Each structure stands twice: as structure tokens, then as C-alpha cells.
Amino acid sequence: MADAVIVVSLLLVAVTATAAVANRDPARQALVLSVLGLVLAVLFTVLQAPDVGLSQLAVGSALTPLLIMLSVRRVKRRGQPKDGGR
């Protein structure tokens, strides 16, 4: 019973990671990835590793989505005709 919270967070991580792989569009993947960062941070916390959880939160909640979405925008702009894409 005491491990219920560990089981729940492990299940959440497994489901979210699978969902991140199953999505095809990078923007939607980034959305799933940011939620994956949160549940991973919870998993690290319940395994008593708050330092790692803190790193995961710092990187996963805002920085990774920003880097991915900026790359997506750049690639999209490159594919569009010149004066319509801004």
C-alpha cells in the first residue's frame, strides 16, 4: 500500500511516454513531452530524488517546449513561400 504512489507515477510515466511516441506531429509531441516532464518529476520525487526531479522540472516544463516549438516554426517557415510565412 505504501508503494501505491510509486506505482501510480510509474504507470503515468509509461503511458505518457508511449503517447509521446505515438503522436506524429512535432507540436503535439511537444505538448505531450511537457506533461511527461511533470510526471517524471513526480516519479523522481516519490523515489526520494528531489534534486533530479528539480532538474527535470527546470528543463522539461518550459525550456524543452520552447526549443522544440522554435525549431518547428523555423522548419515550417522554410517550407512556406517567402512573403506569406511570417
Next chain:
Amino acid sequence: MNDWNLAATLLLAVGAGAAVWGVSTGPLRRRVVAQNLSTSAVCPSLLLLAQGYDRPSYVDLALLLALLGPVGTLVFARLLSDELTDDPPRARGLTWAAAGLGAVTVVVLCAAVGPSRAMVKLLVIGALLIGGNVVASRALSGGFRGVRGG
């Protein structure tokens, strides 16, 4: 396992589970709302876990999440603004329900720790969390209408 951990487990199973379901299926407008609400489900459960383990320093995780979670949502609101303007999300009820959940958690925890520096920290986290979620929700439903690329 004490009551705090039990509450955190339930909140994670229901709240974070719903957020994962919402973010991985359905149209984009539903996904961004679920991404925003994942913060308001996970942050209170981190607070409850810190209380359950009796480790006040774990509260830092919730503080960081309350600061950065809404920033992550603003990233999506800004960089997906073209698609979201065509099909804006409407989640007023959910947003206020999530804000109420955060407020209830913070109030209960404040009552548990009593007046101290820890209580001030809890109140700051609560204000950041609720304010951040409400503003991020507003940003999603048309806060970046005037943005074209910049």
C-alpha cells in the same frame, strides 16, 4: 502511508491521469488546455507529497513548477497562436475548478503548518499557481491574437 500521501496519490491518479489522456488525444484546443491543467494537478500533489514525507525542502519543487508551468503554457499559446486563433479553446469552468483545487490544497496545508515562514512560502506558491493558470488559460483563448510571427 499517511493521509497526505493518499491524497497526493488520488490527485495524481485522477488529475494527472486526466491531463495525460487529454493531452494525447483529440483536437489541438483540447490538448493545450490539458497541458495547462497538468500543472494545476501536479503542483498541489507535490505540495501534499512534501507534507506527507515531512520534508519541507521538497516544497521547492512545487515552487519551481508554479513558476515555470504557466511559462510553458505561454510558450505553446504564443507559438501555436495561428492555429489557436482559428479554433480557440474554451475552458473557463475547468480553469476555475483547477484554481479552486489549488486554493483548497494551499489553505489546508497552511492550516497544517501553522503561521511560520513555511506558510508564507505556501501562500506565494498558491498565488503563483492560481494566477499563472488563469492567465495562461486566457492566453490560450486569444491572448496572442495580434501576434504574427514576431
Next chain:
Amino acid sequence: MSRRTRLWLVAVSGTGLAALLVAACLELPPFGGSSHPYGERAVRAALARHTANTIASVNFDQRAYDTLGEMSILFAAVLGCVVLLRQARDEHRARPEPAEVDLPVRRYALIVLPVAVVGGLYVIAHGQLSPGGGFQGGVVAATALHLLYLGADYRALERVRPVGLFEVADSLAVSAYLVLGLAGVLAGTAFLANTLLPYGTFNTLSSGGNVPLLNAAIGMEVACAVVVLLARFLDQAVEIEQGNGKDDKDDKDDKESEKENGKENGA
């Protein structure tokens, strides 16, 4: 190699790997047991040097050399990004249009920006006392600056963020870590040995000898590295455009120069 052989190879090696993993898992100590030989020694060493957060003691004292490696990885990665994402010869800069952001969102960004920077500094400063440290705090502080881009526009961010200065600060922080390590050698002990400074009172900000200094160097390095990295990504996503236009003043110029380019290319 034919497709069939490759599939066989994958199947055989996969099965072998799975068997080895299962065999290794069967020999693991039980989950959540009470025997932690490495943990006990690390905690004892951390307490001997008055560092309350054992993780910080492992990162910046017992295994400070590993952290030096990690820091150089980040430094090299950012350097690679700066080289790869520079403005190419067939690209030009177009000034981004100003953005109109909803007032509550703009206010939120301007209020949370200083709070998040202070939060990041708090996490860095308390690295040796509570969970956190240079890496986590540095990322938070650097991310916070970019609220200016999210809440206002790119030009507002550019005004408060001289990238050159951050590049210099990044290198300075890396050098500071190295100099702190070399100071140990000069003092007659070993590279990065925590023997220079008094260990201080347990559970205060200045405890732990070298740990807070190394922690601060890492915090500065990570914050500057993230700012430089995001600056390159933002440049690519917002400012740099394809086509050989000159640095134009406004959109009209932009389109005209592109038309000219088109003519030249067509001719």
C-alpha cells in the same frame, strides 16, 4: 547485407540483450532495501565537510571532476550550436513585427519575470542546503528572461539581453571553475580538492568550503549557456530569413529586395 540477414541479426542480438538484462535484474538487491553501501559513505563524507545536501557534496566535492566533465559537455554543445546556427551567406535578417499581447498576459509576464529570476538565484544559493543547485537555478533564471519574448516581443528581449556579454560570462564561469580547481593544486593538495576554505557552520549558506563557490560558477555557466542557446534558436526562428537581401529597415524593403532577388535568380 540483405534485409533478411539484418532482421535475423536484430532478433538474435535483441534476444541476447533481453536475456542478459533479465539475468541482471534477478541479481539486483530488493527494491527499497536498507543496505546502501555507497549512500552511507557519501552521507558520512558530506557531514564531515558540513554540507547539508549530500547531492551537492557529491556533485561539487566528492565528484567535482565529473561535474567539470558535464560542464564542458554543455559548453561544447552550446559552442556547436553557435557555430551551426550562425547567419549563413544566403540569409538575411528581417526585423520581426511588433506583437500585440493581451494586457493581463503582458502584466503577468512582467510581474513573474523578476520573481522567477529571484527564484532561480534562491535555488542556486541554497544548493548546498536543500535540493537544487547551479544547474537547476541557472536554467530557471535563464528561462525567466525569455518571459520578455513571450509577454512582449522579441525586440524587448533583445534590448535587455546583450548576447556577447553572456557569451563572455559563460566562458568566464567555465574558467572560474577551472581556476578554483587549480587553486587546490597551488595550495599543495589535489585538483578540485575541497581543502582551501574553512567548512563553516553546518546548515548555513556559507558552509561546505568550496561547494558554494563551485555551485555558483556552475549556476552562472548554465544560465549564460541557456541564454546564448535560446538566442541562437530565436534568431533562427524569428529574425533570419532565406534569400540574399541586405539588412532591411522594414517589410516593404524586404519584399522589394526579395523581388529583386527573384529577378536575378530568374535571369
